[in-house]
Amino acid sequence: xxxxxxALIQEETTGDLADAAEDAxxxxxxxxxxxGEFLGSTYDYVVGPNFIGDIxxxxxxxxxxxxxxxxxxxxxxxxxRWRRRRRDxxxxxxxxxIKRQDTAITLTRNALRxxxxxxxVLVVISIFIKNPLPGVAGATIxxxxxxxxxxxxxxxxxxxxxxxxxxxxxxxxxxxxxxxxGVAGIVEELGLRMTKVRSLSGEVSYIPNGAILGVxxxxxxxxxxxxxxxxxxxxxxxxxxxxxxxxxxxxxxPPRLAERSETDDGRVRLRIVAGVLPxxxxxxxxxxxxxxxxxxxxESLAAEPLVYKVDQANLRRVRDLLxxxxxxxxxxxxxxxxx
Numbered sequence: 001x002x003x004x005x006x007a008l009i010q011e012e013t014t015g016d017l018a019d020a021a022e023d024a025x026x027x028x029x030x031x032x033x034x035x036g037e038f039l040g041s042t043y044d045y046v047v048g049p050n051f052i053g054d055i056x057x058x059x060x061x062x063x064x065x066x067x068x069x070x071x072x073x074x075x076x077x078x079x080x081r082w083r084r085r086r087r088d089x090x091x092x093x094x095x096x097x098i099k100r101q102d103t104a105i106t107l108t109r110n111a112l113r114x115x116x117x118x119x120x121v122l123v124v125i126s127i128f129i130k131n132p133l134p135g136v137a138g139a140t141i142x143x144x145x146x147x148x149x150x151x152x153x154x155x156x157x158x159x160x161x162x163x164x165x166x167x168x169x170x171x172x173x174x175x176x177x178x179x180x181x182g183v184a185g186i187v188e189e190l191g192l193r194m195t196k197v198r199s200l201s202g203e204v205s206y207i208p209n210g211a212i213l214g215v216x217x218x219x220x221x222x223x224x225x226x227x228x229x230x231x232x233x234x235x236x237x238x239x240x241x242x243x244x245x246x247x248x249x250x251x252x253x254p255p256r257l258a259e260r261s262e263t264d265d266g267r268v269r270l271r272i273v274a275g276v277l278p279x280x281x282x283x284x285x286x287x288x289x290x291x292x293x294x295x296x297x298x299e300s301l302a303a304e305p306l307v308y309k310v311d312q313a314n315l316r317r318v319r320d321l322l323x324x325x326x327x328x329x330x331x332x333x334x335x336x337x338x339x
Contacts, residue, residue: 058124065120072112077105102171103190110191159209160192169217174278178214181207184279200279218278222252225284227272228306229292236300237268243295250283251276267302
């Protein structure tokens with residue numbers, strides 16, 4: 001009985017293996033036949049009379065795409081800049097409007113590049129699709145390539161739309177991009193997929209929009225510093241003021257005296273203001289401070305020079321808000337006392 005059972009199992013296993021081997025052979029034969037048909041059809045198409053005509057038609061499509069791209073990328077900026085008024089002096093509103101126009105120009109160029117490229121690719125595929133096997137194979141390969149890179153591409157494009165619609169920065173703004181990129185410079189181009197930033201030393205960085213984790217936008221394009229100095233006498237104060245003219249060409253706004261006052265004990269207090277590019281804060285915090293200390297002399301300095309940054313417009317805005325907050329809280333405080 002036991003022998004008959006093992007014989008049945010062995011016979012069934014042998015039959016399954018034979019069926020599996022037969023199926024594998026059939027599948028392999030089908031694959032090789034398909035490859036052979038594909039290669040044969042491709043060879044017939046290449047040596048046939050239509051191949052040269054399709055190549056010429058494809059080249060013509062590519063050429064026309066390049067021509068349209070050049071025409072549109074040159075014509076659109078002229079249209080957008082047509083109503084731009086020329087002024088000898090530009091206020092903050094005019095500068096912001098120019099930056100928005102330049103951003104629209106770079107975005108339009110970038111979008112035209114992708115749109116025209118996609119149209120050219122689809123037209124070229126439609127030219128070759130008349131021969132089914134090569135056309136389908138080419139479309140399959142293209143779909144595989146696009147699918148492989150679609151994830152990062154879509155992430156960058158979505159991030160680019162967010163940057164534009166939220167107005168995080170525009171072309172012409174001085175920005176500082178957070179690590180890991182750690183790039184600081186002027187935005188030259190803002191595209192759907194990438195942002196082009198040129199540093200002060202001339203390096204150009206192309207940063208995918210999806211890789212930008214954070215950005216600081218110096219809207220005014222500069223940093224304004226206040227330096228407060230207290231010296232023991234008027235002579236030391238004059239020496240400090242004379243030293244301000246040194247290396248003035250390195251500053252956007254050279255150091256100048258903003259306020260001078262005297263204390264009850266005869267000391268002289270100076271408030272000096274200066275403006276530098278955002279990435280050159282060291283020019284004030286280190287270089288200017290050392291020059292002031294050297295000009296005044298260690299024995300004449302009443303205290304270390306105090307360096308701070310305050311935007312006067314924001315300071316006024318905060319001062320306007322604080323009394324409102326206090327008045328808003330007064331009824332609540334009164335109610336608490338009554339209770």
